[in-house]
Amino acid sequence: MNAAFPRMMTLLRKERGISQKQAAADLHISQALLSHYEKGIRECGLDFVVAAADYYGVSCDYLLGRTADKSGTMIAVEEIPDTDPNVQDKRMTPAGVLPVLNKKLVVNSLHILFDILQKCNDKRLTAEVSDALIQTTYLVFRQMYGANPKNPRAMFSVEEYRYQTAALNRVSMAVTEVGHLSRQLAQEDRLPQVLPDDLQKQYPQFASSLLNLLHTAEKDL
Numbered sequence: 001m002n003a004a005f006p007r008m009m010t011l012l013r014k015e016r017g018i019s020q021k022q023a024a025a026d027l028h029i030s031q032a033l034l035s036h037y038e039k040g041i042r043e044c045g046l047d048f049v050v051a052a053a054d055y056y057g058v059s060c061d062y063l064l065g066r067t068a069d070k071s072g073t074m075i076a077v078e079e080i081p082d083t084d085p086n087v088q089d090k091r092m093t094p095a096g097v098l099p100v101l102n103k104k105l106v107v108n109s110l111h112i113l114f115d116i117l118q119k120c121n122d123k124r125l126t127a128e129v130s131d132a133l134i135q136t137t138y139l140v141f142r143q144m145y146g147a148n149p150k151n152p153r154a155m156f157s158v159e160e161y162r163y164q165t166a167a168l169n170r171v172s173m174a175v176t177e178v179g180h181l182s183r184q185l186a187q188e189d190r191l192p193q194v195l196p197d198d199l200q201k202q203y204p205q206f207a208s209s210l211l212n213l214l215h216t217a218e219k220d221l
Contacts, residue, residue, distance in 0.1 A: 003040065003065070004063075004064055004065020004066075005037075005040075005044075005049070005063055005064055005065070006037060006038050006039060006040035007065075008062065008063050008064075008065060009034075009037060009038050009052060009063070010038045011196075012056040012058065012063075013038075013056075015195055015196065015197065016056070020034055020035060020038070023055075026055060027048070027051060027052065027055055029048075049063060049064070057070070058070040058071075059071055065215070067215070068208070068211035068212045068214065068215040069208060069211070069212075070196075104209060105209045105210075105212055105213045105216070106213065107209075108205070108206040108209030108210065109206065109209050109210040109213045110133075111203070111205075111206045112199070112203050112206050112207070112210050113129070115203070116192055116194070117129060119192050120185055120190055120191060120192070121190070122181065122185060122190070124177075124181055125178065125181045125182065125185065128174045128175075128177045128178045128181060129174070129178055131170065131174045132171050132174035132175050132178065135167045135170045135171045135174065136167075136171055138167060139163075139164065139167040139168065139171070142156060142163060142167075143164075146160070196211065199211070
């Protein structure tokens with residue numbers, strides 16, 4: 001069984017507030033066997049995958065991590081809402097589809113991220129998240145810009161020999177601080193709870209983009 005199945009089984013059960021004992025009884029297996037499935041210790045058969053998908057009301061593809069959509073729908077580039085009305089993504093050449101798709105995934109996901117930050121109402125957290133994103137964008141853009149020897153180097157003030165290390169260090173520090181501040185806010189009950197079903201309800205335009213972004217990111221790890 002693939003690595004996604006144990007994680008998705010556990011996530012769906014906890015998302016619905018069902019105990020492992022109850023889920024095992026409903027699926028007509030022992031609690032010990034379900035525990036092994038959820039931990040990835042044992043592999044199940046195809047019949048159980050189908051039964052579990054029916055039980056949780058999702059597709060088998062979702063359980064197996066093949067799609068971020070619970071219905072099993074594979075997202076298409078033209079189905080992702082574009083939040084920039086000034087950009088017309090009509091040039092769907094083979095080379096152009098991927099940038100268009102990923103742009104929409106990233107931009108739409110940022111809508112959710114910054115809405116959650118607004119609900120947290122914490123300047124420190126917003127600053128660290130923003131810094132991580134700004135430094136990452138700077139680093140990627142400068143790498144691409146600097147690869148062409150015809151581009152003038154005077155565009156940047158930080159020396160060539162140290163900008164990459166400095167930017168990566170700042171991103172690492174910012175992400176670490178995001179985790180620290182988020183845990184503090186969670187203890188103060190100021191960090192909103194986020195469940196996949198809640199994302200779909202609160203952000204109907206953008207949830208599919210974020211879920212697909214997370215799915216794509218984890219495939220590369």
